[in-house]
Amino acid sequence: MSKYETVIGLEVHAQLLTKTKLFCACSAKFGDPPNSNICPVCTGQAGALPVLNKTAVEMAIKTGLALNCEIREKSIFARKNYFYPDLPKGYQISQYEKPLCVNGKLDHVPIVRIHMEEDAGKLLHDTGDPAVSHVDLNRCGTPLIEIVSGPDLHSPEEAADYMRKLRNILVYLEVCDGNMQEGSLRCDANVSIRPAGSKKLGTRTEIKNVNSFKFIENALAYEIQRQTAVVEAGGKVIQETRLWNQQKGTTEAMRSKEEAHDYRYFPDPDLLPLVVDRVWVEKIKGTLPELAGEKALRFAKQYNIPEYDAGVLTAQKELAYYFEECVRHHPSPKKISNWIMAELLRELKVRDQDITEIKMKPEQLARMVALIEQGTISGAAGKGVFMAMLDTGKDPEAIIQAKGLEQVSDTGAIETVIDKIIAKEAENVKRYQSGKKNVLGFFVGEVMKAMKGKANPKMVNEILRKKLG
Amino acid sequence: MNCQEKTQYYLDRIAKYNPKLNCYLTVCAKEALAAARAADQRRAKKESLGPLDGVPIALKDIFVTEGIKTTCGSKILNNYIPPYDGTTASALKKGGAVLLGKLNLDEFAMGSSNEFSGFGPVQNPWKEGYIPGGSSGGSAAALAADLCPLSMGTDTGGSIRQPAALCGVVGLKPTYGRVTRYGIIAFASSLDQAGPMARTVEDCALLMNVVAGYDAKDSTSLNVPAEDFTKKLKQPVKGLKLGLPREYFINGMDAEVTTAVQKAAKKFEDLGAKVEEMSLPHTQYAVPCYYIIAPAEASANLARYDGVRFGHRAGNPKDLLDLYERSRSEGFGAEVTMRIVIGTFVLSTGYYDAYYLKAQKVRTLIKKDFTDAFQKFDAILTPTTPTPAFKIGEKTDDPIKMYLSDIFTIPVNLAGLPGLALPCGFSKTGLPVGMQLIGKHLDEATLFQLGFAYEQATDWHKRKPSLVMSHGS
Numbered sequence: 001m002s003k004y005e006t007v008i009g010l011e012v013h014a015q016l017l018t019k020t021k022l023f024c025a026c027s028a029k030f031g032d033p034p035n036s037n038i039c040p041v042c043t044g045q046a047g048a049l050p051v052l053n054k055t056a057v058e059m060a061i062k063t064g065l066a067l068n069c070e071i072r073e074k075s076i077f078a079r080k081n082y083f084y085p086d087l088p089k090g091y092q093i094s095q096y097e098k099p100l101c102v103n104g105k106l107d108h109v110p111i112v113r114i115h116m117e118e119d120a121g122k123l124l125h126d127t128g129d130p131a132v133s134h135v136d137l138n139r140c141g142t143p144l145i146e147i148v149s150g151p152d153l154h155s156p157e158e159a160a161d162y163m164r165k166l167r168n169i170l171v172y173l174e175v176c177d178g179n180m181q182e183g184s185l186r187c188d189a190n191v192s193i194r195p196a197g198s199k200k201l202g203t204r205t206e207i208k209n210v211n212s213f214k215f216i217e218n219a220l221a222y223e224i225q226r227q228t229a230v231v232e233a234g235g236k237v238i239q240e241t242r243l244w245n246q247q248k249g250t251t252e253a254m255r256s257k258e259e260a261h262d263y264r265y266f267p268d269p270d271l272l273p274l275v276v277d278r279v280w281v282e283k284i285k286g287t288l289p290e291l292a293g294e295k296a297l298r299f300a301k302q303y304n305i306p307e308y309d310a311g312v313l314t315a316q317k318e319l320a321y322y323f324e325e326c327v328r329h330h331p332s333p334k335k336i337s338n339w340i341m342a343e344l345l346r347e348l349k350v351r352d353q354d355i356t357e358i359k360m361k362p363e364q365l366a367r368m369v370a371l372i373e374q375g376t377i378s379g380a381a382g383k384g385v386f387m388a389m390l391d392t393g394k395d396p397e398a399i400i401q402a403k404g405l406e407q408v409s410d411t412g413a414i415e416t417v418i419d420k421i422i423a424k425e426a427e428n429v430k431r432y433q434s435g436k437k438n439v440l441g442f443f444v445g446e447v448m449k450a451m452k453g454k455a456n457p458k459m460v461n462e463i464l465r466k467k468l469g
Numbered sequence: 470m471n472c473q474e475k476t477q478y479y480l481d482r483i484a485k486y487n488p489k490l491n492c493y494l495t496v497c498a499k500e501a502l503a504a505a506r507a508a509d510q511r512r513a514k515k516e517s518l519g520p521l522d523g524v525p526i527a528l529k530d531i532f533v534t535e536g537i538k539t540t541c542g543s544k545i546l547n548n549y550i551p552p553y554d555g556t557t558a559s560a561l562k563k564g565g566a567v568l569l570g571k572l573n574l575d576e577f578a579m580g581s582s583n584e585f586s587g588f589g590p591v592q593n594p595w596k597e598g599y600i601p602g603g604s605s606g607g608s609a610a611a612l613a614a615d616l617c618p619l620s621m622g623t624d625t626g627g628s629i630r631q632p633a634a635l636c637g638v639v640g641l642k643p644t645y646g647r648v649t650r651y652g653i654i655a656f657a658s659s660l661d662q663a664g665p666m667a668r669t670v671e672d673c674a675l676l677m678n679v680v681a682g683y684d685a686k687d688s689t690s691l692n693v694p695a696e697d698f699t700k701k702l703k704q705p706v707k708g709l710k711l712g713l714p715r716e717y718f719i720n721g722m723d724a725e726v727t728t729a730v731q732k733a734a735k736k737f738e739d740l741g742a743k744v745e746e747m748s749l750p751h752t753q754y755a756v757p758c759y760y761i762i763a764p765a766e767a768s769a770n771l772a773r774y775d776g777v778r779f780g781h782r783a784g785n786p787k788d789l790l791d792l793y794e795r796s797r798s799e800g801f802g803a804e805v806t807m808r809i810v811i812g813t814f815v816l817s818t819g820y821y822d823a824y825y826l827k828a829q830k831v832r833t834l835i836k837k838d839f840t841d842a843f844q845k846f847d848a849i850l851t852p853t854t855p856t857p858a859f860k861i862g863e864k865t866d867d868p869i870k871m872y873l874s875d876i877f878t879i880p881v882n883l884a885g886l887p888g889l890a891l892p893c894g895f896s897k898t899g900l901p902v903g904m905q906l907i908g909k910h911l912d913e914a915t916l917f918q919l920g921f922a923y924e925q926a927t928d929w930h931k932r933k934p935s936l937v938m939s940h941g942s
Contacts, residue, residue: 040553044773046546047533047555047652049687079769081816083793090772135777264816266825269658269766271688 004193004231006224007201008153010216012166013144014176015119015184016059022118022143023050023093030182034124034136042141044088049270052077056143057100057274059175060116061284063145064101066169066291067111071281075100077116077271080263085135086121093118096265100274106169109162110150119144145175151190151201156220160213163187165292172291172317180211187211191220192237193227202227203237207251209244219244223251295320303333309341318355325362330370339369343386351390359393360386368396375456381405409456411463414447417455418463421446432468440464472512472523476505476567479525483569483616486936490592492611494530495538496570501525504567511565521679522565527617529608530571531578532663533652534558541654542574542604544587545774545781545800555652556684557621557663564679569617573607576802577771578628578656580604581874584865585804592861593636594934595900599858602632602874608666609636613901613934619676620666625656626759627853627878629664630890634853634903637892637929639673639920640666642878644911645885646691648677649684655770657763658689660882669930670891670920674698677913693911701918707741709919712846716752717877722855729894729902730852733923737850740922747846749838754831755880756872761815761828762883767805768812774800807868836884839907848919849907851877853890857900881907889916892929901929 021028024041040048064071078096094117104111121140125133147166153159167185170176177184187210192202205227210219222244227237241260242251267273290298292314299310299320314320319340326336344365348355368389372382377400388399400406408414421443422429432439440461447460470478480498487493508523528534531541533555540546554562561568575585583591583606591606593599594614601610605622609632612620622629624642633640641664648663655661665676677698684690713734718727734744776782776796783795801809815824842849854874864871881888886907893904908916924930 040551043778045533045551045553045779046539046541046549046654046773047551048553049651051686051688081769081772083772083775085775085777085789088773088778090775091769262818264769264813264818264821266765266769266816266821269689270655 003196004228005196005198006154006220007151007192007194007204008156008159008220009151009190010149010153010159010163011188011190012147012149012163013186013188014063014147014170016056016143016145016175017177018053018055018059018143020053021141022053022056022116023141026141028142030139030184032138034134034138037138038140042088043137044090050093050268052271052274053143056116057276058284059143059173060100060114060145061276061281062173062288063147063170063175064104064114065281065285065288066173067101067104067106067114067147069101069104069111069114071101071276072098073276073278074098075115075274075276077268077274078265079268080265082261082263084120085133086123086137086140088121088137088140092120093268093271100276106149106162106165109152112148112150114145114147117144117146118142151192156217156224159189159220160216163213163216168292168315168317172289174289180213183211185211187216189216189220191223191227193224193231203239205237205239205251206241207244208241208254215244215246218246218249219251222249226251292317292320299323303327303337305333305337309337312341312345313337316355322355322362326366326369329363329366332369332373335369335373336366339365339386343383347387347390358390360389361393364389364393364396371396371400375407375409375458376400377405377407378453378457380453381407404454406454407456408451408454409459411459414451414455414459414463415467417447417450418443418460418467421450422467429468440468443468472505472508472567473502475523476501476525476569479569479617482614486614486616490594490610490614490616491589492572492591492607492614492616493527493570494540494542494573494588494607497537497568500537501567501569504565508565508567518563518565519679520564520675521561523567524565524619525567525569525617526561526619526621526676527569527572527608527611528558528620529574529605529622531574531623531654532558532571532621533654534568534571537568537571539571539654540588541578542576542586542588543774543800543802543805545797547587547781549780553652556649556686557680558652560680566679572605572611572620575604575606575628576805577654577767578604578623578625578661579767579804579808581627581631581871582859582861582864583607583632584861585802587802590861593858593900594936595637596858596898598861599900600635600861602635602854602858604628604632605640605666606632606636609633609638609640612636612638612666612668614936615933618667619672621663621676621680622666623653623656623661623663624878624882625660625662625763626882627875629666630853630878630888630903630905631875633666633890634892634905635858635901637895637901637903637932638666638668639670639889639891639930640664641673641677641890641913641916642881642888643677643681643913644691644887645882646689647681647887647911647913649682649687649690651684651686655766657766658770659766660759660763662882670889670917670924671699671702673889674702674917674921691911696914698914698917701914702921704918705741706737706919706922709742709847709915710845711737711742711744711919712747712842712849713744714747714749714752714842714849714851716749717851719855722852723857723896725894725896726852726854726856726902730850730904733893733904734850736923736926737919740926742919744850745846747842747849749842749849749880751831751834751838752880755835755883756876758828758831758835759875759879759883760811760872761824762832764808764812765815765825766812768809768816771801771805771809776800804868832883835880839880839884839886843909847909847915851905851907853877853903853905857896857898857902877905881905886910887913887916889913889920891920891924893923893927894929895932
């Protein structure tokens with residue numbers, strides 16, 4: 001056991017999937033030309049005022065409910081004051097003292113709070129002229145929720161796992177697209193170490209820019225090792241904000257506690273307290289989709305598949321949907337699950353593809369499984385069909401026809417071939433009849449070879465046994 | 470007179486008197502004449518956009534107007550051409566009103582004398598060398614000098630009522646949330662309220678009919694049905710109960726003001742109203758409470774003037790901090806800077822509870838004073854200001870003295886209530902004296918009723934300044 005215990009808490013920012021911004025009617029779309037989705041409100045023109053987007057509140061409440069939070073009846077938007085060119089008003093509107101959701105839980109990890117806030121714009125420095133910087137305010141005012149976990153994660157792996165589960169829930173709820181690369185899901189990590197067994201929290205550092213599951217693990221592992229080295233050398237960890245540098249694989253000091261801003265929070269007088277009545281919360285509760293955990297339980301029960309398989313199939317919403325679509329077209333859940341678990345997931349990994357990106361439609365996979373069951377093709381031939389479907393998105397029937405993979409289940413045809421082989425292989429027939437039953441495999445192989453793999457293996461086996469006596 | 474003639478009449482007077490009075494910061498002569506022509510054409514076709522169709526009006530330069538420079542009296546917005554119309558400007562435009570121009574004010578509405586304008590002080594039309602009051606000093610002076618028939622002002626701590634009183638015109642600070650704040654440049658958001666200013670109570674009520682109402686673009690706008698503010702104008706005031714708060718008649722105030730308001734009280738009694746002395750016990754805490762809350766909100770509201778997107782930007786900044794510091798210190802005047810510093814201080818970690826939070830609690834007590842009083846009274850009668858207009862330069866070096874000129878108007882903003890200021894006399898030196906009627910939440914109609922009855926019984930509002938200026942034209 002290590003001398004030190006690690007304590008990690010994550011602050012996760014998720015951009016809500018609303019059509020419009022948090023306080024104005026501008027589009028919240030990502031990737032439009034710079035400064036094309038702006039108005040007097042989100043550019044902080046003199047005299048402009050914010051009006052809260054109700055859909056954003058609904059999405060935040062949804063998240064709170066899914067994470068078992070209390071939804072506060074009255075929450076307050078505050079102004080967080082600081083100057084920066086990507087912040088037009090000179091303050092960010094953010095919930096501070098009274099957030100919308102509190103006291104939740106994701107598995108064993110406490111969720112301290114979920115609050116709503118607006119995003120800032122984006123500075124563009126590399127535009128040709130080194131003396132000039134530009135600012136794109138498209139992102140300015142897009143709605144975010146910040147989900148703050150308790151300091152109850154104890155290893156980088158556990159932190160990454162929490163983050164994966166959280167992402168999964170947000171995507172399931174359709175409140176966030178979960179895209180960490182584009183920044184719609186971002187993570188800051190607070191980390192400290194303390195002597196094993198101690199209850200007192202050590203001095204923490206906050207690591208910014210850990211925007212992938214890999215970064216989270218790498219950055220935390222590095223930071224724990226750094227803090228351990230500092231303490232081991234008799235030093236003290238300094239409370240500061242550090243930036244993860246993925247290229248160097250290190251965290252770098254950004255600013256110390258002393259340099260931290262005094263944000264001078266106070267309730268935004270432009271916005272009334274956000275009042276959420278019980279009826280509204282209950283109504284939203286009624287719209288909550290089935291989450292991964294519940295879905296896994298249902299899959300195991302309804303489709304009679306192992307719990308492990310159910311867990312894997314529901315880990316991603318789109319994968320679960322894919323599976324259920326297949327089963328809807330051909331109710332053979334166990335076989336379909338096997339194909340997805342063994343073949344499809346492996347190929348996705350090899351091809352570095354997401355389930356949403358593949359050409360093969362669920363009904364095509366379902367039909368292929370049905371064709372194997374009906375004996376139209378062999379399982380072995382099925383693998384080829386499967387790969388061809390992934391490559392081309394063509395129907396299984398078309399692929400089977402083009403490749404001539406249709407299985408021969410005509411007794412007469414199979415008997416003719418078997419008779420020929422038995423006549424040729426008198427030696428092996430004798431060996432079989434003298435008790436060497438494993439020679440059967442040789443005969444099956446010869447038949448399949450002669451029939452170019454298209455013979456129905458079950459029938460080949462049966463007829464051979466009968467004829468060999 | 471048709472609309473064009475009427476508009477030309479005002480443009481001529483502006484050309485003649487404004488160089489001396491300095492009421493207008495921007496005159497929209499071309500646009501005004503074009504709007505007047507369009508109104509005349511509608512009139513010829515017997516069409517109308519409403520009661521203000523073709524009526525000239527001037528706006529305090531705190532109302533955002535699309536394509537028309539809007540400075541808020543500050544050098545930091547010297548070059549600001551807003552890309553949009555605020556809701557009020559837009560409603561007036563849609564109603565066919567003719568915008569004559571934009572009126573001077575204390576920078577960002579912070580001031581009680583108009584001396585803190587970034588574009589020079591306004592003269593009181595009644596007496597040269599005297600302040601017109603503030604911050605809507607340009608509006609009040611322009612009305613008194615007949616450089617416009619109607620105006621819109623804003624009132625955060627008395628900025629409509631105090632200059633109305635000092636210039637002898639009528640001004641209403643409506644209930645907080647009655648008139649939209651979308652498109653008025655924010656000073657202190659929880660106190661700011663736009664309102665009508667005119668030479669008579671009736672004109673004020675008519676203008677109120679056009680500008681009041683729910684606005685979905687302002688989250689603090691009150692969603693109450695539209696009402697006709699003239700509906701009670703002609704109703705007798707007999708039987709109405711008026712409170713006369715002891716705390717509004719204090720040591721050090723001008724005896725002529727006390728006398729004028731007492732005479733007004735007597736006049737109301739003559740009209741059949743009941744007047745009774747009463748108490749608003751937390752009045753003395755209003756000014757200190759206000760000077761915490763208003764600067765705190767202002768410090769955040771004014772953060773957007775950073776030289777990055779619009780407004781004044783310092784030349785050749787060394788770096789980002791230099792850009793911020795110089796743009797803001799070059800752009801803001803001393804009074805605004807001081808209030809930003811105060812506001813920043815009271816919101817700082819470690820001071821927030823002692824100042825801002827405490828001030829909010831005091832505010833609740835002041836509100837409660839009024840709630841209690843209105844159990845018994847229909848309206849409260851007070852002086853608008855402790856003294857008539859003072860001399861330009863007299864109080865600029867003493868902020869406390871300056872702040873006390875709003876001592877009777879500030880409590881009304883803290884309580885979010887409507888207050889009507891109207892003339893009730895003149896000093897021996899010929900300066901107007903005003904009274905204030907404070908009403909129940911959303912009960913502007915009763916204030917207009919009382920004001921109108923008083924106006925009918927007196928002739929203060931009919932007097933006009935001679936406008937003989939030493940260097941005037």
